[in-house]
Amino acid sequence: MQRSAIFHADFKSMPYWWEAYRPTAEDPLDLPRRVRVAIVGGGYAGLSTALELAKQGIDAVVLEAKELGFGASTRNGGGVSGGVNIGKSFSGRTIPVEPARVDALLSDGADAFSTIERLIAEENIACFWNRTGRFVGAWTPKHYRSQEARLAKLNEAAQSGAYMLPRERQREEIASDYYYGGMVVERSANLHPALYYKGLLDAVRRRDTPVCARAPVTRISPHDRGWSVATERGEIEADEVVIATNGYTGDVTPQLKRRLVPLASHIIATEELPEDLARSLIPKRRTLADTRRVLCYYRMSPDGRRMIFGGRARFTQVGPETSAPILHRFMTDRFPQLRDAKVTHAWTGNVAFTLDALPHMGRQDGMHYLMGCNGSGVAMMTYLGTQTARKIAGIANYHCSFDAPEFPDHPLYSGNPWFLPAIGGWYRLLDRVDRIASK
Ligand SMILES: Cc1cc2nc3c(=O)[nH]c(=O)nc-3n(C[C@H](O)[C@H](O)[C@H](O)COP(=O)(O)OP(=O)(O)OC[C@H]3O[C@@H](n4cnc5c(N)ncnc54)[C@H](O)[C@@H]3O)c2cc1C
Numbered sequence: 525m526q527r528s529a530i531f532h533a534d535f536k537s538m539p540y541w542w543e544a545y546r547p548t549a550e551d552p553l554d555l556p557r558r559v560r561v562a563i564v565g566g567g568y569a570g571l572s573t574a575l576e577l578a579k580q581g582i583d584a585v586v587l588e589a590k591e592l593g594f595g596a597s598t599r600n601g602g603g604v605s606g607g608v609n610i611g612k613s614f615s616g617r618t619i620p621v622e623p624a625r626v627d628a629l630l631s632d633g634a635d636a637f638s639t640i641e642r643l644i645a646e647e648n649i650a651c652f653w654n655r656t657g658r659f660v661g662a663w664t665p666k667h668y669r670s671q672e673a674r675l676a677k678l679n680e681a682a683q684s685g686a687y688m689l690p691r692e693r694q695r696e697e698i699a700s701d702y703y704y705g706g707m708v709v710e711r712s713a714n715l716h717p718a719l720y721y722k723g724l725l726d727a728v729r730r731r732d733t734p735v736c737a738r739a740p741v742t743r744i745s746p747h748d749r750g751w752s753v754a755t756e757r758g759e760i761e762a763d764e765v766v767i768a769t770n771g772y773t774g775d776v777t778p779q780l781k782r783r784l785v786p787l788a789s790h791i792i793a794t795e796e797l798p799e800d801l802a803r804s805l806i807p808k809r810r811t812l813a814d815t816r817r818v819l820c821y822y823r824m825s826p827d828g829r830r831m832i833f834g835g836r837a838r839f840t841q842v843g844p845e846t847s848a849p850i851l852h853r854f855m856t857d858r859f860p861q862l863r864d865a866k867v868t869h870a871w872t873g874n875v876a877f878t879l880d881a882l883p884h885m886g887r888q889d890g891m892h893y894l895m896g897c898n899g900s901g902v903a904m905m906t907y908l909g910t911q912t913a914r915k916i917a918g919i920a921n922y923h924c925s926f927d928a929p930e931f932p933d934h935p936l937y938s939g940n941p942w943f944l945p946a947i948g949g950w951y952r953l954l955d956r957v958d959r960i961a962s963k
Contacts, residue, residue: 530852532795532866537844539599540793540825540832540869541718547591547598549737556734558761559585561916562753564741564776565768567597568902569894571724571735572643572909573766578731580917585762586733587755589740592725595772596901598718599873601791601821601834603658603811605900606637606684606711619881628925629882630681636907637711643906644715649723651715652826658712658811659689661703663955664962667815671707678709685710698812699804702858704962706814714811716826717902724906741776746890764916767893768909770901771874773939779888781939783931784896785877790847791834792855793825793869794862802829805859817951820854831855831862839948844870875899879932885912886927892916 561577563570566588577584588594621629644653662668671688678684689697691705728735736757743754750763767777771786796802806812806824813821820835837850848870856863878884878896885894885908892915894908911927914920 530849530867532868534868535844535866536869537871538869539718539791539871540830541598541602541716544716545593545598545718545722547593549591553734553736555587555736555739555755555758555760556585559583560762561585561764561766562587562751562760562762563766563768564744564753565589565595565770565772566592566735566737567595567768567770567905568721568724569768569770569905569909570766571721571728572906573768573894573913574728574733574735574909575643575724575731576910576913577916578728578733580913580919582913582917584733585760586728586735587739587741587753587760588735588737589772590738592735592737593718593721596770596873596875596897597721597905599791599871600717600902601811601823601832602714602717602720602902603813603821603823603900604637604640604713604715604902605658606634606682606709606713606903621880621882625925626677627681630678632907632925633904634682634684634711636903637713639907639910640903641713643910644720644723647723647727649720649727651717651719651723653713653715653720654809654826655713656809656811657685657708657710658813659697659706659708661694661698661706661812661814663703663814663816664958665704666958666962668704668706671815675707683711697808697810698806698858699861700858703814708810712811714823715902720902744776744891751891765891766912766916767888767891768895768905770895770897770905771876773876773895777888777891777893778939780893780895782937783878783884783933784939785879785937785941785944786874787836787839787877787941787944788841788872789834789875789899790837790842790851790870790872791832792844792848792851792867794831794833794865795868796829797831797862797865799829801861805831805862816955818948818955820858822855830868831859831865836948839944841872841874847872875901879934879937882928883908883926884928884931885924886929886931888931
């Protein structure tokens with residue numbers, strides 16, 4: 525197939541999810557002059573912080589630089605993991621975590637899943653929440669064995685309902701022989717990310733908390749009564765500031781920017797597939813991912829008719845003319861039966877990796893922050909937002925394990941990830957070598 529032939533005649537360079545909710549800046553609100561809490565960034569993290577603050581009777585404002593939902597929160601794959609990939613860095617390498625922390629991190633990761641599930645039910649958010657589970661395909665037999673070694677811990681500390689599926693039974697999960705078996709994790713789900721975003725936004729607005737679009741924060745200055753937060757649309761006085769900018773963290777908070785590596789992730793959606801074909805690809809409608817360094821993640825659309833296929837086609841932002849053919853190839857490597865499926869949508873967004881590959885909340889120079897989703901932030905950022913708000917309200921009755929005093933940086937890294945293209949190529953090569961060596 526020629527490169528250009530993969531694009532559908534009605535191709536759009538935007539997230540498929542935006543057909544249902546498109547980030548908006550209509551009717552931008554006037555900024556309040558004074559609030560208890562100013563929240564910078566209007567994704568899941570900012571909105572869930574605002575929602576919990578409102579429930580605790582604390583007034584806040586959410587300041588979003590662009591349209592509401594501009595960031596990763598309406599661009600992701602919508603896979604909701606029931607735990608946390610402890611220390612799994614973007615190189616696929618596992619960064620050691622002190623053994624004493626592992627159980628607490630896994631248990632709080634599991635709590636993140638309960639938090640989002642409860643929130644969606646309580647706020648009545650129609651976002652195609654489906655507790656379908658996940659299948660993580662092993663790229664090599666060695667990966668299968670290391671998944672197996674983690675199984676007991678996942679089930680013990682995070683009640684993941686995980687089990688191994690050998691290669692002979694793999695077709696129960698996927699119409700492909702691409703992997704060497706893999707791990708099923710029953711306690712995970714998928715949703716429509718932009719409708720979940722819209723539901724959170726509606727819930728915050730119902731509590732009369734202003735969510736202001738096109739209000740980029742340009743400077744944050746402390747003074748003896750709190751903070752002055754300058755935006756392009758005026759200045760706000762606040763007692764507390766929360767930074768919820770994740771993969772879009774910029775120069776307003778350089779001390780946080782240098783602790784994050786913003787990596788691009790790309791997704792395509794196919795045209796509607798013939799019904800029988802669509803039904804056969806992922807029979808249990810789970811979310812899928814794999815154990816490669818340069819991983820892919822995929823699922824069917826909520827109506828079951830399209831393949832939504834994501835991965836790190838490149839580690840940096842590139843246009844659909846580059847990313848879509850690569851992802852289409854990754855997709856047909858797994859599903860040769862999709863070779864004629866045309867791409868209707870292609871898009872990209874930033875994922876924030878941390879140097880210890882763990883999500884973080886805490887305080888830096890007096891400001892609260894929550895960030896570093898490491899590619900799994902739908903449940904996690906909702907959870908950290910809720911935890912941050914409870915901490916501010918003084919009602920947190922236990923210490924969240926992601927609230928660690930240490931948020932690592934590196935003396936040679938100041939927030940400019942110039943090295944990503946080279947690293948992306950190197951990891952793709954290592955993946956190939958691993959696979960060839962395993963045969
Ligand atoms: C392509 C892709 C696929 C993904 N797939 C999955 C998945 O399947 N499952 C999963 O769990 N996670 C996934 N993720 C990760 C998940 O989407 C994120 O972890 C989550 O959305 C982060 O939410 P957030 O609110 O922290 O950040 P965001 O939603 O990115 O919001 C941050 C906001 O801050 C704003 N901002 C930045 N600077 C300023 C400023 N100075 N002033 C005001 N506002 C500012 C930005 O405009 C942005 O809107 C994926 C991410 C991407 C990009």
